[in-house]
Amino acid sequence: MSDSKGIFLKDATVNAADGDQRAFIRKALGGYYTNRDLQKARYRDWERARDAASMAKWSAVNDLANVLEKFVANFERNGGVVHWARDAAEARAIILKIAEDAKAKAIVKSKCMTSEEIHLNDALEKAGYGVVESDLGEFIQQLRGEAPYHFVFPCMHVKREAISELFTKHLGTAPTDSPEELTMIARRHLRQLYIDADIGITGANFLVAETGQISITENEGNARLTAALPRIHIALSGIEKVVNHLDDLSVLLPMLATAGAGQPMTCYNTLYSGPRKPGECDGPEQFHIVLLDNARTRLLADPEQRDALHCIRCGACLNVCPIFKNIGGLAYGTTYQGPIGSVITPHLRGLKQWNHLSGASSLCGACTDACPVRIDLHHHLLHNRRNAAKESPTLFDRVFHNGFNFVIKRPWLFATGGRLFRATLPLLQKLPLPYMSAWMKTRDLPKAPAKSFRDEWKNHENV
Amino acid sequence: MSDARTDIFARIREALKVKAPRPHLKAETSSPKTSVAAKPWLPDGGETIEASLQILSEQLAKLKAVLIRVPDHAAAARALAELATQKSWKKVAFHGHPMIQPLVAALPCEVWEADKSFDKQRLEGCDAGLTTCESIVAQLGSILVSSQSSGGRALSVLPHAHVVIAEVAQVVPDLGASLALAKSRHGESMPSMLSYITGPSRTGDIERILVLGAHGPKELFLILVG
Numbered sequence: 001m002s003d004s005k006g007i008f009l010k011d012a013t014v015n016a017a018d019g020d021q022r023a024f025i026r027k028a029l030g031g032y033y034t035n036r037d038l039q040k041a042r043y044r045d046w047e048r049a050r051d052a053a054s055m056a057k058w059s060a061v062n063d064l065a066n067v068l069e070k071f072v073a074n075f076e077r078n079g080g081v082v083h084w085a086r087d088a089a090e091a092r093a094i095i096l097k098i099a100e101d102a103k104a105k106a107i108v109k110s111k112c113m114t115s116e117e118i119h120l121n122d123a124l125e126k127a128g129y130g131v132v133e134s135d136l137g138e139f140i141q142q143l144r145g146e147a148p149y150h151f152v153f154p155c156m157h158v159k160r161e162a163i164s165e166l167f168t169k170h171l172g173t174a175p176t177d178s179p180e181e182l183t184m185i186a187r188r189h190l191r192q193l194y195i196d197a198d199i200g201i202t203g204a205n206f207l208v209a210e211t212g213q214i215s216i217t218e219n220e221g222n223a224r225l226t227a228a229l230p231r232i233h234i235a236l237s238g239i240e241k242v243v244n245h246l247d248d249l250s251v252l253l254p255m256l257a258t259a260g261a262g263q264p265m266t267c268y269n270t271l272y273s274g275p276r277k278p279g280e281c282d283g284p285e286q287f288h289i290v291l292l293d294n295a296r297t298r299l300l301a302d303p304e305q306r307d308a309l310h311c312i313r314c315g316a317c318l319n320v321c322p323i324f325k326n327i328g329g330l331a332y333g334t335t336y337q338g339p340i341g342s343v344i345t346p347h348l349r350g351l352k353q354w355n356h357l358s359g360a361s362s363l364c365g366a367c368t369d370a371c372p373v374r375i376d377l378h379h380h381l382l383h384n385r386r387n388a389a390k391e392s393p394t395l396f397d398r399v400f401h402n403g404f405n406f407v408i409k410r411p412w413l414f415a416t417g418g419r420l421f422r423a424t425l426p427l428l429q430k431l432p433l434p435y436m437s438a439w440m441k442t443r444d445l446p447k448a449p450a451k452s453f454r455d456e457w458k459n460h461e462n463v
Numbered sequence: 464m465s466d467a468r469t470d471i472f473a474r475i476r477e478a479l480k481v482k483a484p485r486p487h488l489k490a491e492t493s494s495p496k497t498s499v500a501a502k503p504w505l506p507d508g509g510e511t512i513e514a515s516l517q518i519l520s521e522q523l524a525k526l527k528a529v530l531i532r533v534p535d536h537a538a539a540a541r542a543l544a545e546l547a548t549q550k551s552w553k554k555v556a557f558h559g560h561p562m563i564q565p566l567v568a569a570l571p572c573e574v575w576e577a578d579k580s581f582d583k584q585r586l587e588g589c590d591a592g593l594t595t596c597e598s599i600v601a602q603l604g605s606i607l608v609s610s611q612s613s614g615g616r617a618l619s620v621l622p623h624a625h626v627v628i629a630e631v632a633q634v635v636p637d638l639g640a641s642l643a644l645a646k647s648r649h650g651e652s653m654p655s656m657l658s659y660i661t662g663p664s665r666t667g668d669i670e671r672i673l674v675l676g677a678h679g680p681k682e683l684f685l686i687l688v689g
């Protein structure tokens with residue numbers, strides 16, 4: 001068993017048994033469901049909008065080399081500097097080099113999951129830079145020393161009392177149980193940090209090939225400040241974020257907001273096309289973009305699951321996933337939690353260590369229904385299971401599948417086996433069988449029917 | 464060793480040798496949009512200006528942004544002065560624009576043309592930032608500001624309140640129309656920042672409870688002339 005699987009099983013078991021926490025998560029998501037439905041109802045045809053959104057991403061991802069080339073040419077024409085990183089280590093090295101060349105001291109970041117993916121904060125802190133996360137949820141998680149729980153709602157599992165304690169401990173503020181007051185504490189604390197920072201690091205939600213702009217979506221205004229006040233702006237983005245046309249955003253931006261947070265539009269959707277221009281009074285002197293592969297091309301090479309690269313990271317699939325709601329985001333141990341995380345993590349980090357996530361699904365398909373860009377999420381979990389069984393079948397896979405294959409081809413054996421199985425079923429509850437016992441600890445076996453389906457069918461035919 | 468760029472492009476080209484099936488579309492759609500054709504499946508933005516203005520005012524109300532409609536620029540100046548008094552603003556930063564200059568003359572407080580002598584510390588101490596905008600999207604209640612129309616990047620987000628002055632003619636039905644307008648207006652030399660502002664800054668990070676004014680303005684006012 002891989003380490004990640006062991007941790008997953010342990011955490012999942014503990015969390016699923018924590019009724020309090022589960023109720024808290026459900027309550028937190030309650031408002032989301034209401035608002036999402038209200039906003040979706042404003043679409044004159046949500047299904048057609050999903051078609052358009054998925055086509056916009058499909059046409060860019062399936063022509064990635066050309067579209068990226070166009071983006072890069074336009075980005076450079078606008079005065080930005082492009083860097084390429086094959087993997088996490090290269091991306092970290094590039095950013096460290098920019099910081100070193102700029103003789104920077106303080107760095108402010110706005111929410112960027114790609115930076116979590118490459119463990120950027122650790123690297124920057126080790127090199128002696130002060131790094132502060134400015135998104136409220138990320139700021140809280142940074143103080144807690146914990147990874148984000150949900151890639152859109154990073155600290156949705158933390159109760160206000162805990163946040164108040166955290167602020168008292170780290171910022172010396174008086175305790176309060178008002179979310180409003182807590183938000184204001186963070187606001188006051190961070191304001192001066194934006195002003196003093198030398199470098200602002202952001203992610204990117206979309207890269208627009210046609211104009212060479214990057215698009216950043218956020219609610220708080222922290223990304224706006226991060227890209228306005230420091231003298232250097234670095235954006236870190238996966239190569240798959242590119243879209244062909246500026247007009248694609250007229251579909252993608254509202255859908256991202258509605259699917260992800262039940263809003264008509266996220267509060268700030270900002271397009272950046274370079275450093276400060278002549279005649280502009282503020283903005284950074286340098287604008288860099290780091291384009292990251294980090295195994296995305298491996299996912300690209302699988303035509304069956306290539307559409308997982310269409311993901312716009314809205315988080316809708318997490319919000320509707322029964323597994324996510326029961327085991328919580330931290331149990332996954334991945335940068336991207338929930339259904340999309342379970343699909344892509346085995347590609348990004350290795351099927352062998354991460355295939356257990358393919359089983360973290362009830363296959364209800366709620367994720368696939370929720371996805372604004374129509375990624376076939378629950379089937380991809382099945383594809384991963386199949387691929388894992390093909391690549392390195394476990395003993396169970398081999399014994400079970402060969403056995404099944406043998407039996408199913410011989411009707412007499414199938415019938416005898418069935419009879420035997422029905423007769424011995426009550427025993428299974430008691431025997432400590434491998435694979436079965438863990439599953440049965442929390443479940444009761446149903447009673448075996450007296451007759452097999454085939455016997456019943458014979459009767460049915462005789463009537 | 465070849466460089467990262469060459470390598471990544473080689474990987475992409477290799478990966479794309481096998482074609483992926485086109486997405487399974489539920490509705491009958493045409494190919495992806497390259498034009499700015501209206502998209503009659505997105506939220507409605509109104510077919511007439513009256514309908515658009517109606518949708519806009521509903522959207523802004525839901526977003527907790529304040530819409531102040533006035534008949535002319537003289538009335539806009541009065542409305543702004545009233546607002547400043549009511550909110551007891553002491554310092555207002557503004558973008559030096561012909562539409563704004565006459566308005567600030569009547570303000571009963573300290574005013575400062577922020578884009579003339581930019582100072583981030585001073586801007587942080589301002590109660591309100593006063594800007595124009597590029598266009599207004601009725602469909603979503605979004606206001607498009609740019610580094611050009613709004614005195615740079617910080618003026619519309621750093622002060623505690625943001626006031627936008629615009630004319631009714633700047634209202635467009637939907638996001639597609641607004642993006643197309645920005646493209647035709649600026650062509651190849653886009654302002655370095657274009658930002659759709661949809662309501663005052665907000666967060667739900669603490670227990671998913673809505674709080675306004677996370678890092679950006681707590682209050683957003685749109686003074687619409689005409």
Ligand code: SF4
Pocket residue numbers: 310311312313314315316317318340367370371372373374375377
């Ligand atoms: S897979 Fe779909 S639903 Fe899930 S985060 Fe990505 S875009 Fe959203």
